[in-house]
Amino acid sequence: MKEYRHPISDTLINGVRLGVGALIKRTDFYDCSDGTWRRAPSHSDGVRIQPGCETVFIRSKDLSLNANNLLGYLAINDFLVAKPIGSHWKVIPSLRWKSDGRMDWRVVDQACVPELVDYGLIFPHPEDRDVYQVTEIGKATLGT
Secondary structure, eight states: OEEEEOTTTOOEEEEEEOOTTOBOOTTOEEEOTTSSEEEOOGGGTTOBOOTTOOOOEEESSOOOHHHHHHHHHHHHHTOEEEOOSSSOOEEESSGGGTTOTTOOEEOSSTTHHHHHHHTTSEEEETTEEEEEEEOHHHHHHHTO
C-alpha cells in the first residue's frame, strides 16, 4: 500500500487510490473538505467515479500480489487486456490483436482483471470498450 497525504491538512492515509470507473464502497475513504479522511457516505456505495472527479478516494485494502504484478506488466510494456471472447482474458500489445487467434497471451489469474477494474486502475479503451488500458492512477500506483 502507498501513503497518501490529504490535500488540505497533509494527514496521511495508507491504501490504494481509486481511479475513474471504480465503484465506491462504504469502506473507502475520501478527502473531506474539513481536512480529514472520512468513510464514504452510505449513499455513495456503488457509485462509479466519473472522469473529472476531483475527490480523492482511497481503499485501505491492498491489491492482491497477482493483480499488482499484472498491473506492473501492463504498465511497463504499455499492453492492453482484452475481454474474454471465449473463456479467458488475454494480454494484447495493441487493439488490432484483440481478435487475432494467433495472439493468446492468457492472464494466468483471471480474477486479477476484475480486481484492477474494481479499483479503477484499468479502464475501457476509448476506441474499444472490450479492451482495457492502464489509467494514470494505475501507473502512479506503481510509481511508473
